[in-house]
Amino acid sequence: MDKKIKVGIVSYRNTRPLIYGLQHTALSNDIELIEDIPARLADKLKTGEIDLGLVPVAVIPQLGEYHIIGDYCIGTEGEVASVCLFSEVPLNEITRVYLDYQSRSSVALLQWLMRESWGIFPEIIQAEDESYREEIKGTTAGLVIGDRALEQRLISTYIYDLGAEWRAITGLPFVFAAWVSTKSLPASFVQRFNEANAAGIPRIDEIVAANPFPVYDLRKYYTLNLSYQLDERKRKGLELFLSYLKKDNEQPVEA
Incomplete structure (x- = not known):
């Protein structure tokens, strides 16, 4: 290849099994890894700042042309x-919800x-920075993703797992990023x-050892x-x- 392919990778621990092979195989000589949060990676793919990215799947309908590359993703079976x-209260008592500024699919x-x-x-309130997590109290809830969500699990009383909720309704796994x-x-x-991408999957123990995270059991996570x-x-x-x-995007806008 004449120039390196710019590959956008999410800067969360959940990508470590996939990023392992991108860093430790000969392919690393042909790519330039660019780390960022999911929302900004989606924007970079749309503007052409990266050639390929592990991006939130919610960006796909916004792309004029797209190709899903390979057989790996960030997904869950439940x-x-x-x-x-x-939140600190059950669903029916929630009056406000902050949306994570780092997220698109979630x-x-x-x-x-x-x-x-x-x-x-x-x-609904669109969070603009990390300070919104301090507002998750009383009847105000907040969506949190990534490593910060694993930390938030130790703080909040009620935890509504979006992967588990999707599985319960549809009976299908969910793909957050591809x-x-x-x-x-x-x-x-x-x-x-x-x-x-496949190279890191059998090396979970090695990856866990290289990414200490006392907040949550990473082996269970991976x-x-x-x-x-x-x-x-x-x-x-x-x-x-x-x-x-697609159906949501086709809904008529009320005057």
């Missing part, structure tokens, strides 16, 4: 642990759950990229909460979620 609505999933499953319609490109990539690169294989059932779950997003 309880994901790190994407939750946190925000869309939460809004769908509140409307279609839980039947609650609280005031490898997406806005242009075709060489087949030879895609194959090597896929192999690099092997039980998270599921990295973008298999047929996850693709079905993804297709269903994207159909819901």
Whole structure:
């Protein structure tokens, strides 16, 4: 390849099994890794700042052209642990909800759950920075994702896991982020990229040892909460979620 392919990677611990091979195989010579939070990675893919990114799947409908690359993702078969609505009161007592500024897919999933499953319609506030977590008290809840959600689990009384809620309703796994490109990539690169993603999956113990995190059991996180294989059932779950997003986008705007 004439130039390195810019690859956007989420700067959370949940990506470590996937990023392992991107850093430790020969592919590392052909790519430039760019770390950021999910929401900004989505923007970078849309503007062409990255060629390929592990981006929130909620951005897919906003892309004129897209290609899902490889067979790996950030997904869950049920309880994901790190994407939750946190509160001090039950769902029916929540009056306000802060949306995580770092999120796209989780925000869309939460809004769908509140409307279609839980039947609650609280005031929605888009968080702008990390200070919103201090507001999760009383009847004010907050969506928190990533490593910060694992920390929040030690603080909040009520924890509503979005992965588990989706599974209970649909019977399908949920895909939070997938490898997406806005242009075709060489087949030879895609194959090597896929192999690099696979390289870290058998090395969970090594990855856990290299990423100490006393807040939560990372081995449980990587092997039980998270599921990295973008298999047929996850693709079905993804297709269903994207159909819901499309339906929402087609709703007429009230005058």
